[in-house]
Amino acid sequence: MTVDAQTFRAVLGQWPTGVAVVTTTSATGWHGMTAGSFGSVSLDPPLVMVCLARHIYTHELVERSGVFAVSVLGKDQAAIGHRFAGREEGDRFSRGSWSAAPTGAPVLGEAVAWLDCRVVHAYPGGDHTIFVGEVLTARTPRRTAPLLFHSRAWGQLADPLPDQVTIADTGLAAALHRRLTASGTAPARVTRAGVARLLESVRAAGVRVRTPFPPAGMPDGAPQGAPRETPVKAPHEAWSMLVEDAARLVEVPRESGITVEIADGPGAVRLIEAARARGLTVIGRVSDVFAPARQQDVLAAVDRMVAAGCAEIALDEGPEAASPLLVRNLLQEAVARARPVPLRVRLREAYGLGLANALTAMKSGVRDFDVTLGGIDGGLCAEDVLFLAARLDVATPIDRAALVAAAADLEAVWGSALPGRTYRAAS
CATH class of the missing domain: 3.20.20.70 (Aldolase class I)
Structure with a gap:
C-alpha cells in the first residue's frame, strides 16, 4: 500500500526548497515554467537535474530541443515566480531582463544565479521525467537572499538565531x-x-x-x-x-x-x-x-x-x-x-x-x-x-x-x- 497523494504533498511541503524558473527555446520562441524540483547531481562533470511533469508543454519542448536553463529567484522576485507558475496572465518574459544563453535558452539577468544546460540523460520518474543536464555556462549575477518555497507558500529565508554574538x-x-x-x-x-x-x-x-x-x-x-x-x-x-x-x-x-x-x-x-x-x-x-x-x-x-x-x-x-x-x-x-x-x-x-x-x-x-x-x-x-x-x-x-x-x-x-x-x- 502506498501513501495517498494528499498526505504525500503535505509531507513534501515541509521540505523547504528554492524557487527557480526552468526555460527552454523552440521554433516558436521562449518558454518556461516555475519549478522546485531542481538539484545538483555531479561536480565532475558538472551536472544538474530538473524534474518536469510529462503532461506540460515545457517538458515536450525540453525533450525536443535538448537544452534548458535554470534561473534561481531572489526573495524580491516572487512576482516572476507567480507569472511563470501561471498564477498571473500576460507575457511571462515581460518581467525582468531576459537574454539568450549560449544554448539559446533564456536566462534572467537579475537572478540570484543561472545555469545553461544541455540534456545528457532523461530518466522516467513516474508521472515526471528526470532531465539531467550538463552545465555549459553558469553565473551568479546578484547577491541577495533566495526565494523559498515551504508548506505551499513562498517566502524568505528562515530566521535562525546565530550560535554566538x-x-x-x-x-x-x-x-x-x-x-x-x-x-x-x-x-x-x-x-x-x-x-x-x-x-x-x-x-x-x-x-x-x-x-x-x-x-x-x-x-x-x-x-x-x-x-x-x-x-x-x-x-x-x-x-x-x-x-x-x-x-x-x-x-x-x-x-x-x-x-x-x-x-x-x-x-x-x-x-x-x-x-x-x-x-x-x-x-x-x-x-x-x-x-x-x-x-x-x-x-x-x-x-x-x-x-x-x-x-x-x-x-x-x-x-x-x-x-x-x-x-x-x-x-x-x-x-x-x-x-x-x-x-x-x-x-x-x-x-x-x-x-x-x-x-x-x-x-x-x-x-x-x-x-x-x-x-x-x-x-x-x-x-x-x-x-x-x-x-x-x-x-x-x-x-x-x-x-x-x-x-x-x-x-x-x-x-x-x-x-x-x-x-x-x-x-
Whole structure:
C-alpha cells in the first residue's frame, strides 16, 4: 500500500526548497515554467537535474530541443515566480531582463544565479521525467537572499538565531573624553585615571574598545606631539581607532595590530588600501544605513568595502529611529552581499526599539554589534545586548559579569543612573 497523494504533498511541503524558473527555446520562441524540483547531481562533470511533469508543454519542448536553463529567484522576485507558475496572465518574459544563453535558452539577468544546460540523460520518474543536464555556462549575477518555497507558500529565508554574538564598544571612550574635557561640567570623580581604568575593565571583559587616541606605550611611529590622553596598557588588538584621513592614519604605527575604522566617502577606498599596506586590520563603516532612500547607496558602499579588502563592515543607524522592518530589509540584503566578510551593526536605543532591532539583526544574519557601556551616548547598551543574548540562549565570548561590574563603576564615575536597563538587576 502506498501513501495517498494528499498526505504525500503535505509531507513534501515541509521540505523547504528554492524557487527557480526552468526555460527552454523552440521554433516558436521562449518558454518556461516555475519549478522546485531542481538539484545538483555531479561536480565532475558538472551536472544538474530538473524534474518536469510529462503532461506540460515545457517538458515536450525540453525533450525536443535538448537544452534548458535554470534561473534561481531572489526573495524580491516572487512576482516572476507567480507569472511563470501561471498564477498571473500576460507575457511571462515581460518581467525582468531576459537574454539568450549560449544554448539559446533564456536566462534572467537579475537572478540570484543561472545555469545553461544541455540534456545528457532523461530518466522516467513516474508521472515526471528526470532531465539531467550538463552545465555549459553558469553565473551568479546578484547577491541577495533566495526565494523559498515551504508548506505551499513562498517566502524568505528562515530566521535562525546565530550560535554566538559578540560586541565592540565604539562609544564609551569618546563619551568619557567629552565629559572629562567639558569645561565646568565634568564631575570631580571623572578623572583621567578613572577613565583609563574603565576602558581597561571593558577591554578585560573581552570587548574591543574604540579609543580616540593611539594607545600609550605603542611602538614609536606616531608624529611628534601626537596626543596620548588614554594611557592604555592592553594588547593593541583589543583597541580600534576611527581614522578619517591619511594624516590620522600615520599616527597608527605600522604592524601595530590595532584595528582602524574607516568611514565610507570620497577617498575611503584609497585610505583602506593605505591602511592595509601598513599591515593594519580595517573595518569599513557606513552611516545612516536604515534611511529608506539610502538602501541602494548603502549596498553599493558594502560592495566597495568588500572589494577593498575590509576585514569587517560596520553599518551605523542614523538619527531617525529605524523600525524592525527597515532593519530586516536592509540587513538581509547586506549580509548576503558582504558574505564571507562579517557584518556588524551599531543601533540606537530610541522609543524602546533598540533591543527589538537587535533581535531582528540577529535573525537577519548579524553576529557582531557595536555598543556602548551603559548606553551613555544613545547607542545600544552593551550589557543589554548580552542580556538579550543570554535570554535567547545565544553564546558570547564576552564576560558579562565583568561588564556588568564595569557598568556599576561607570555609574559611580558618571554621577547618575545609566540609560542601560539590565546592569542593576544583574549587579
